[in-house]
Amino acid sequence: MKTVPAGVRHVIFDYGGTLADLVFPFxxxxxxxxxxxxxxxxxxxxxxxxxxxxxxxxxxxxRLFRPFDGLHEVLTELRTRGYRLHVLSNNSSILPLQLDLIDTTDYFDTISWSEEMGVEKPDPRIFALALERIGAAADEVVYVGDSVPADVEGAAGAGITPIHADHRRRLPQGAELRVESLFGLLDLLPPLPPSE
Known part of the structure; x- marks a missing residue:
């Protein structure tokens, strides 16, 4: 199975449709x-x-979102493997509350949303702002998201390796790297070597 490029140290997640599922029309x-x-x-x-x-x-x-199966286990394992975790979402100032309600806030080093950044995905500027906030280069990051236009194509357009979170198991499209559940990330993101 294909894995992410060497040198990746950061995983940025979308929120809705990626970490949590909408349980009511938003x-x-x-x-x-x-x-x-x-x-x-x-x-x-x-x-x-x-x-x-x-x-x-x-x-x-x-409260209209519920976490996808395995969310906490996968985030815990990615942290154990040495990855820094982040969120970047087309969202508003409600995002920190949403993450808190699914008990995930403490997993993330940075939490960014489009309303505060003044630009939405797929615009490459939002990804550039997130990279600046994280303090990482594009080749040190993967972006995990469910939307092909906003997440997969947006990240790729900013030079970031995208991973399509295809929870709904649609036909493969738009990304070389694709997972059907969050557990699939553990196959793509091997443990990082210890820091020197």
């Missing part, structure tokens, strides 16, 4: 999120009522 909540304007390249400040509704909806919306 489109209703996105109505109240300023990220709905981000596809145009600009972020418009939300109206007061939108901000208030969003604030009230965040705790409910954060």
């Amino acid at each position: 489109t209703v909540f996105r109505r109240f999120s300023p990220t709905t304007t981000m596809g145009s390249g600009e972020i418009k400040p939300p109206h007061f009522l939108q901000r208030r509704a969003r604030k009230l909806a965040y705790p409910v919306a954060a």
Whole structure:
């Protein structure tokens, strides 16, 4: 089985559809999120009522995801193998709460979301900003995500090796490296040699 390139030390994960599965249609909540304007390249400040509704909806919306099977075991094993773990998601300031609710916050060295960065995946600038925050070069990182256009093609466009998290077992597309469950990452990411 193919593994990641030598020199990879960091694993960046998408959130929704990769670490956790949506258990309720999120489109209703996105109505109240300023990220709905981000596809145009600009972020418009939300109206007061939108901000208030969003604030009230965040705790409910954060509970609309459940972790994929094996999430904690895989994250623990990747840390044991020496990898630094990160999250980069097209999301809003709700992301830290979402990660906290699935008890994963402490696994990650950095947590980044598009709303705070002012740009969304697949734009290569968001990946460049994440690399800067991590302090790593593109060839030291893999990006794990479920969306072929946003995650696989976006990461590849930024020079990062993508791993397609195909939990829904769609036809293979877009990525040389593909897993059907988080456990598949353990086949692709061998233990790192001890640091000198």
